[in-house]
Amino acid sequence: MKALPRIRPRTMQALAFAGLWALAVLVIVPVLVVLGIMVAKGWGELSWEFVSSVDTGLLAPIVGTTVLVMLTAAIAAPVGVAAAVYLSEYARAGTFVRLVRLAIVNLAGVPSVVYGLFGLALFVTLLQFGRCLLAAAFTMALLVLPLVITASEEALRQVPRGLREMSFALGATRWQTVRRVVLPNALPGIITGMVLSIGRAAGETAPILFTGAFLSLTHPFPKSLLDPFVALTYRLFVDATEVPGVAEGVKWAEAVVLVALVLGLNLGAVTFRARLRRARRW
Amino acid sequence: MRSRGQRIREWVIGHVIVASGAAAIVFVALIFFFLVRDALPLLKTDSFWGVLTGSNWRPTSEPAQFGLLPLLLGSLYVTAGALVLAVPLGLGAAVFISEVAPAWVREILKPMVEVLATIPSVVFGFLGLMLIGPWLAEVLNLPVPLFAGLGSLMLAFMAVPTIVSVSEDAIRAVPMALRENSLALGATRWQTIRRVVVPAARSGIIAAVLLGLGRAIGETMTVLMVTGNAAVIPEGFDGFLRPVRTLTATIAAEMGETAYATPHYHALFTIGLVLFAITFLTNTIADIAIRRSGRMTI
Numbered sequence: 315m316k317a318l319p320r321i322r323p324r325t326m327q328a329l330a331f332a333g334l335w336a337l338a339v340l341v342i343v344p345v346l347v348v349l350g351i352m353v354a355k356g357w358g359e360l361s362w363e364f365v366s367s368v369d370t371g372l373l374a375p376i377v378g379t380t381v382l383v384m385l386t387a388a389i390a391a392p393v394g395v396a397a398a399v400y401l402s403e404y405a406r407a408g409t410f411v412r413l414v415r416l417a418i419v420n421l422a423g424v425p426s427v428v429y430g431l432f433g434l435a436l437f438v439t440l441l442q443f444g445r446c447l448l449a450a451a452f453t454m455a456l457l458v459l460p461l462v463i464t465a466s467e468e469a470l471r472q473v474p475r476g477l478r479e480m481s482f483a484l485g486a487t488r489w490q491t492v493r494r495v496v497l498p499n500a501l502p503g504i505i506t507g508m509v510l511s512i513g514r515a516a517g518e519t520a521p522i523l524f525t526g527a528f529l530s531l532t533h534p535f536p537k538s539l540l541d542p543f544v545a546l547t548y549r550l551f552v553d554a555t556e557v558p559g560v561a562e563g564v565k566w567a568e569a570v571v572l573v574a575l576v577l578g579l580n581l582g583a584v585t586f587r588a589r590l591r592r593a594r595r596w
Numbered sequence: 597m598r599s600r601g602q603r604i605r606e607w608v609i610g611h612v613i614v615a616s617g618a619a620a621i622v623f624v625a626l627i628f629f630f631l632v633r634d635a636l637p638l639l640k641t642d643s644f645w646g647v648l649t650g651s652n653w654r655p656t657s658e659p660a661q662f663g664l665l666p667l668l669l670g671s672l673y674v675t676a677g678a679l680v681l682a683v684p685l686g687l688g689a690a691v692f693i694s695e696v697a698p699a700w701v702r703e704i705l706k707p708m709v710e711v712l713a714t715i716p717s718v719v720f721g722f723l724g725l726m727l728i729g730p731w732l733a734e735v736l737n738l739p740v741p742l743f744a745g746l747g748s749l750m751l752a753f754m755a756v757p758t759i760v761s762v763s764e765d766a767i768r769a770v771p772m773a774l775r776e777n778s779l780a781l782g783a784t785r786w787q788t789i790r791r792v793v794v795p796a797a798r799s800g801i802i803a804a805v806l807l808g809l810g811r812a813i814g815e816t817m818t819v820l821m822v823t824g825n826a827a828v829i830p831e832g833f834d835g836f837l838r839p840v841r842t843l844t845a846t847i848a849a850e851m852g853e854t855a856y857a858t859p860h861y862h863a864l865f866t867i868g869l870v871l872f873a874i875t876f877l878t879n880t881i882a883d884i885a886i887r888r889s890g891r892m893t894i
Contacts, residue, residue, distance in 0.1 A: 323783075323784045323786070323787060324784060326784070326786060326787075327784045327785060327786035327787070330786045330789075330790075331696055331786065333688070334688050334689075334691060334692040334696050335692065335696075337684070337685055337688030337689055337692060338688070338689050338692045338693070338697070338701075338705060340685060341685055341686070341689045341709065341712075341753075341756055341760070342705065342708050342709070342712070344753070345712055345715075345753060348723055348727065348728070349715075351727060352723065352727075393616055393619055396612065396613050396616030396617075397616045397617050397619060397620060399613050399616075400613045400614055400616055400617030401617060403613075404610065404613055404614060404617070405617065410618075411617075413621055414617050414618065414620050414621060415883075416880065416883055417620040417621040417623070417624045418620045419879050419880075419882075419883045420624050420875075420876055420879050420880065421620055421623060421624055422879075423807070423810045423811075423814070423875045423876070423878070423879035424624075424627060424814070424872060424875060425813070425814025425815070425816060425844055425871050425872075425875060426717075426814065426816055427814070427816040427844045427847050427848050427868075427871075428627070428631070428814070428847075428868045428871055428872055428875075429627075430847070430848075430851070431630075431631065431634075431847065431851070431864070431865060431868040432626070432627045432630050432631070432868075434851070435630040435631075435633070435634050435865070436626070436630055439856065456623060459620070459623070460620070463620070487598065487602065487606050488606065488610070489605070489606055489609045489610070513714060514714070516716075517714065517715070517716030517717070517718075517719075518716070518717075519716070519717065519718045519816075519817045520717075520816040520817055520844075520848055523848055523851070523852060524851045524852050547716055547718045547817075550718055550719070550722060551718050551721075551722075551817065551821070554721075554722050554725060554726070554821065555725070555821060562726075565722070565726070566726075569719050569722050569723075572716060572718075572719060573715060573716070573719055576714055576715070576716055577711060577714065577715075580711060580714045581711070584707060584710070584711075
């Protein structure tokens with residue numbers, strides 16, 4: 315039997331690297347192409363009227379998503395930042411911290427539709443909120459909580475140890491140090507994390523599916539926190555799958571508006587964070 | 597000296613903060629508790645094993661049948677297909693970004709992959725439903741435009757960012773000295789990557805795959821919109837080209853119209869419990885694997 319010709323290591327490397335280039339292209343390019351097609355198909359429908367009219371446009375879902383994400387952030391921020399302060403400033407290595415971290419990882423991994431079930435069982439049914447904005451916002455707040463904690467903890471840890479030691483040396487207590495020194499310095503990073511969380515909440519559908527989202531033509535806007543509402547994600551889902559006779563261009567335009575909103579929030583946060591990292595040299 | 601009031605305030609605030617830290621544990625426990633609470637009524641009449649292995653999901657027929665097997669297999673098909681595509685893509689991209697790419701390519705590629713992760717799942721579903729499904733059906737001459745493999749394809753692109761970022765962290769954590777030793781012995785960069793760097797980052801890469809798996813199996817809207825939602829047991833490779841229905845899609849499609857406290861309602865919570873158990877296991881194992889690669893704080 316003739317031995318196969320041995321490929322020289324240099325040739326092998328060239329082949330492998332070419333393959334890796336191809337994989338990297340394959341991860342990004344198809345998505346960009348598809349998103350490009352989406353924009354092209356939706357372009358014709360996009361107009362000021364499309365985002366500002368109630369009857370023929372998206373004003374109701376835009377308002378619904380905005381109120382939902384604001385409420386979500388307002389609920390998630392206090393608990394999330396306090397948990398991050400615990401992990402970064404108060405915790406001592408040990409079993410308890412280990413469990414807290416494991417719980418955060420698991421909260422981040424719970425499927426979004428399971429959050430929906432939980433919200434239905436606890437907020438909608440047991441606490442009798444009914445299907446409404448408030449129930450949806452609480453459900454969504456739980457979903458973004460791990461994101462808020464992780465981002466805030468990172469922001470807190472980037473505050474140099476020296477600043478804390480100076481504060482302690484001046485006789486400040488732990489809480490005084492956290493409140494007057496650590497939190498103010500970490501604030502821009504924490505806000506970045508909140509914007510990322512808002513972007514996440516604006517893009518989720520499953521958690522609000524049975525906790526508050528409802529498409530109503532007669533009552534497009536919620537009058538109180540205990541009314542159902544429409545979000546952009548939910549509107550796109552319903553128009554794409556359930557409502558017959560929605561013009562195709564309109565559906566594409568809805569997708570474009572949703573992607574623009576979510577990407578805008580995320581790009582804003584990421585750019586801000588990058589600038590922050592460059593600006594702060596302690 | 598600190599005043600008495602100040603000491604009390606420190607004590608109270610300290611405990612509030614520790615309690616907030618504990619909140620994460622409480623929330624995981626609460627989710628588990630409420631899933632079990634609303635799944636139990638079904639499990640009192642049907643055995644858990646019987647529900648898991650029952651081969652018919654007919655929630656509205658008389659008598660109703662709540663067998664999860666078709667849904668479990670549907671999720672398994674879609675997820676396995678997604679991983680077969682996403683693992684080579686994600687791992688390759690991670691190796692490329694951290695070991696091969698010139699700096700300027702890395703600067704572009706990394707944020708792009710991160711942005712990919714933020715595209716809403718309902719948009720992926722919409723694109724699969726309106727564009728990619730019909731297109732694939734025409735090109736591959738398939739009988740239906742919505743099928744399991746389409747779900748796998750869409751999920752693969754959604755799981756890639758997770759796999760890339762976690763395995764890139766792991767690869768980056770491999771000490772530079774290992775690479776230098778290998779190169780000094782005359783190995784090429786590729787030999788070093790394949791024989792030294794990737795094996796050394798093994799646990800982190802396993803974690804990346806597990807987290808990608810968790811992401812894929814829990815994904816809801818995309819799968820609901822593109823897999824055709826037929827609760828039949830998929831068989832053989834052909835199963836990828838036919839409609840299936842996953843665990844997540846079943847909950848999303850049916851919970852809206854299900855009356856409170858009916859057997860159907862409890863059956864949907866049982867599905868939620870199964871999903872929770874699966875993701876809890878994969879995430880916990882992934883977390884242990886990440887820790888073994890020994891980089892995280894505390």
